[in-house]
Amino acid sequence: MNFRTKIDNKYDPKRFSLSRPAQFPSLWVTLLDEVIPQFVKERYSPQESWKKKPFSQTDVVFFSKGLLDLSDFFTLDRESATLPNYFTTAKFRSSYFLYFFALQGAKFLTLFDRYPLAVEAALAHAKKTGVLSIVDVGSGPGTASIAFLIHVLDRYKSATEIPFQIHLHWIDHNQTIMKDGELFLQRLLERFPQFDGDISLTTEFRSWWKHPRDYDFTASIVLFGNVLNESSKDPKVFLQGLAPFLKDPQGAGVLMVEPAFRSASQRLSQIRDELMPRPLWGPCLHVSKCPLAEGRDWCHFSVPVKLPGSFFKRFSIKLGGVRDWLKFSFIWLAANEDKKEAVFRDLLPLVRIVSDPMTTPRGQQNQICRPDRVGWVPSHKNLFRGEVIRYDQKRYDSVLQSDHPKTRDGKSVRKPIRRPGVRK
Numbered sequence: 001m002n003f004r005t006k007i008d009n010k011y012d013p014k015r016f017s018l019s020r021p022a023q024f025p026s027l028w029v030t031l032l033d034e035v036i037p038q039f040v041k042e043r044y045s046p047q048e049s050w051k052k053k054p055f056s057q058t059d060v061v062f063f064s065k066g067l068l069d070l071s072d073f074f075t076l077d078r079e080s081a082t083l084p085n086y087f088t089t090a091k092f093r094s095s096y097f098l099y100f101f102a103l104q105g106a107k108f109l110t111l112f113d114r115y116p117l118a119v120e121a122a123l124a125h126a127k128k129t130g131v132l133s134i135v136d137v138g139s140g141p142g143t144a145s146i147a148f149l150i151h152v153l154d155r156y157k158s159a160t161e162i163p164f165q166i167h168l169h170w171i172d173h174n175q176t177i178m179k180d181g182e183l184f185l186q187r188l189l190e191r192f193p194q195f196d197g198d199i200s201l202t203t204e205f206r207s208w209w210k211h212p213r214d215y216d217f218t219a220s221i222v223l224f225g226n227v228l229n230e231s232s233k234d235p236k237v238f239l240q241g242l243a244p245f246l247k248d249p250q251g252a253g254v255l256m257v258e259p260a261f262r263s264a265s266q267r268l269s270q271i272r273d274e275l276m277p278r279p280l281w282g283p284c285l286h287v288s289k290c291p292l293a294e295g296r297d298w299c300h301f302s303v304p305v306k307l308p309g310s311f312f313k314r315f316s317i318k319l320g321g322v323r324d325w326l327k328f329s330f331i332w333l334a335a336n337e338d339k340k341e342a343v344f345r346d347l348l349p350l351v352r353i354v355s356d357p358m359t360t361p362r363g364q365q366n367q368i369c370r371p372d373r374v375g376w377v378p379s380h381k382n383l384f385r386g387e388v389i390r391y392d393q394k395r396y397d398s399v400l401q402s403d404h405p406k407t408r409d410g411k412s413v414r415k416p417i418r419r420p421g422v423r424k
């Protein structure tokens with residue numbers, strides 16, 4: 001009884017699960033339904049007379065043309081293509097605000113919701129230094145840092161004041177999207193006259209890996225949002241570029257979020273392997289080599305979710321259907337001092353499920369992440385990608401002998417089982 005409770009606290013699988021939908025702050029909904037549409041209409045309407053009118057279905061039709069092009073751009077052959085500097089085009093910037101801001105921001109909010117101890121580490125750093133410093137690398141319009149700001153404002157929504165200043169620091173090689181983001185942030189902050197002067201922004205216009213000489217900064221949290229997959233494929237340039245951010249992280253450390261496609265996710269796993277053993281908030285539950293850093297499968301998550309935003313919903317429909325999944329990969333490096341709370345040692349009784357259930361010759365199974373190689377466990381109930389289970393050594397070890405379930409003629413056979421969407 002008591003003994004179990006103690007063990008559960010540390011090794012509670014629910015604490016680490018990444019398959020539950022997140023709660024979105026009400027301020028996020030206001031931002032999506034009011035601040036963004038109004039801002040986009042004012043800034044990007046081709047006719048002066050449109051700018052002051054409310055955002056309507058006619059605007060959905062007008063702005064979705066650019067959105068369809070941008071979406072094609074992001075999805076076509078992402079394994080090999082290098083993206084040009086797309087934010088130089090106004091229709092891509094407006095589409096990003098109207099759709100991708102909501103989508104990518106929701107991924108960050110989901111992770112902030114899922115890792116409250118990491119967020120508290122950032123807030124503790126802010127209380128100690130007097131400033132909550134949020135560095136946003138490849139910021140675009142500031143999606144990741146604005147999502148963090150909203151998460152923090154939501155935590156303090158019943159307080160009369162916040163016990164620190166808040167400073168956002170954006171780095172991007174496109175100046176125009178940062179300018180748009182800055183104006184947008186101003187619009188958002190106009191709704192919080194009580195924080196006048198407490199929230200500030202610096203923008204740095206440069207390639208994120210080309211640091212000024214003796215580059216030094218302090219941050220309560222560093223966020224990389226969907227930028228690494230657009231960056232140099234040269235591992236030397238890449239790792240040297242990351243070095244100042246990863247050297248001595250403070251507060252909540254460094255969170256890198258990437259799209260869920262294979263090369264982007266495997267790049268993150270490879271960065272993680274270079275870093276280990278270092279304390280991580282997630283997603284790993286062991287410190288050995290990542291079994292998915294190369295090869296056919298890769299580590300990514302798909303969280304069922306009912307995404308907020310009525311215009312976001314209309315734009316999703318224009319893109320082919322209501323979106324009820326968030327798909328992404330991530331690595332969250334903790335500060336060295338967080339060895340106790342972050343995952344530093346192998347959490348041996350726990351394993352992460354890294355696939356949805358599949359029909360295999362051995363029945364319904366899930367792939368699990370184990371040190372150096374993946375394994376398989378029988379899927380007794382509906383177990384989904386991102387969930388965490390207790391690892392029963394006796395029961396599973398025979399299953400772990402094989403990396404891929406095979407038929408008698410030696411062919412690998414796996415058939416994914418369709419996963420139910422978010423319950424409405």
Ligand SMILES: C[S@@+](CC[C@H](N)C(=O)[O-])C[C@H]1O[C@@H](n2cnc3c(N)ncnc32)[C@H](O)[C@@H]1O
Nearest residue numbers: 104138139140143172173174207208225227230
């Ligand atoms: C897909 S957008 C992501 C924007 C934002 N972080 C988000 O998650 O919504 C990628 C951003 O990275 C920027 N970017 C790409 N390569 C970069 C580089 N080498 N240095 C700085 N920024 C870069 C792009 O200009 C763009 O703003």
